[in-house]
Amino acid sequence: MAVSRKVEREILRGEFLQRIIDCFLSQNEEVLRVKSNEIAIPCVGCEGNEDFAVITVKIPTGANKGLEVYDGYELAQDYEHKLAEKEEKAKEREEKKKQKIAKDKAIREKKKEIAEKGAQ
Secondary structure, rough: OOOOOHHHHHHHHHHHHHHHHHHHOOOOOEEEEEOOOOOEEEEEEOOOEEEEEEEEEEOOOOOHHHHHHHHHHHHHHHHHHHHHHHHHHHEEEEHHHHHHHHHHHHHHHHHHHHHHHHHH
């Protein structure tokens, strides 16, 4: 029996959501089904505040209503590149900050020397 692509995606989504639910239930976690593709898990933070972790499962069709195929591998690589760029920029900012601190320290010492010479 052939099923439409939409139905196939709904079946996949349901199967993966059930796997996730089963995984949390095996760890004695309470799992609340809040939407057809979403679950909420009650949790308590380090300060004792009660929150919910929400997990959404979706099977994307891709851009342009499925005309451009969704490529998880490509998106993962793009994300890695963005993280690497962000880390590089943070290192550059830190280096500039260190240079400015050293420059400001040198200026303060120079001013201190000038003030000491002027006092004599």
